[in-house]
Amino acid sequence: MPSSLQGRVAIVTGGAGGIGAATCLVLAARGATVVVADIDLPRARAVADGLARDGHVATAVGVDLGDEASVAALFAQTLDRFGRLDILDNNAAILTPDLARRDLDMASMETEVWDITFRVNVRGTMLCCRQALRIMEGQGGGVIVNTASNLALQGNVIQAAYSASKAAVIQMTRSIATSHGKRGIRCNAVLPGLTGSAAALGNLPPRLIEIVTEETLTPYLGDPMDIAHTVAFLVSDEARYITGQAIVADGGTSIHIPGYARLSEMVAGG
Secondary structure: OOOOOOOOEEEEEOOOOHHHHHHHHHHHHOOOEEEEEEOOHHHHHHHHHHHHHOOOOEEEEEOOOOOHHHHHHHHHHHHHHHOOOOEEEEOOOOOOHHHHHHOOOOOOOOHHHHHHHHHHHHHHHHHHHHHHHHHHHHHOOEEEEEEOOHHHHOOOOOOHHHHHHHHHHHHHHHHHHHHHHHHOEEEEEEEEOOOOOHHHHHOOOHHHHHHHHHHOOOOOOOOHHHHHHHHHHHHOHHHOOOOOOEEEEOOOHHHOOOOHHHHHHHHHOO
16 A cells, blocks of 8 residues: 555645646545645636545645745745645646747747746746755655656757756756755656646647657556656655656656657567
8 A cells, every 4th residue: 555645744836737736636645735836826726625625635825936935925825824844746837838839949949938948947946945945954854856857868859948947957856865865855856758638738739649659668648647646656655765866757758769669560560
């Protein structure tokens, strides 16, 4: 049986949908009190209300990761209401369709795209980590999971800003694990590939989704719950000896030469 998270308080940023909402559900199901944090407060409230109807303890807080005061307020409200923080899941990132269309190769990309992406994905994650570390140090420990991406480990003809921002998140994770491990704080990163959430699939051309699905080594494309269960493991006592790691959860997409799936079919067919 998976470890219980009873009595622990968790903040999940980007908790209003997709991987974030799934993570809120899994952590709550294991007994954690969940703070659903998102820039879209109405949707965050819908997630928190759903958890409450199922008998879990949850609340919603609006947060803009680009605004330092907003981030500070999120953690202050969590402490005021629950008195502690045991888990931080930095899941939020900026993935608007407009920004995604403009995140091209380095030569073609506008400087604004780089700045916006890093302001949210890197600076926003740093601000949340800093707030959490100060709280966790005072109470003797805690766990942070940062969401990066398998694109942080691969070259791509587009998404130069997003890929670089997620690589920075991995290095931030290692730095935190190194500087705060002896203080009882673990920090890991989870690196999803393309997951079957409405937000992810809705922003991509159908042919691109087909190609990624073909290159996924499992017989199916992962969904938000696959990532949520990975996060739940990393924050549990079962993972107490794991820190500073970048855990790839992409169905094997990033560990083989592109075209492997079609090549293997050819070989099998003689």
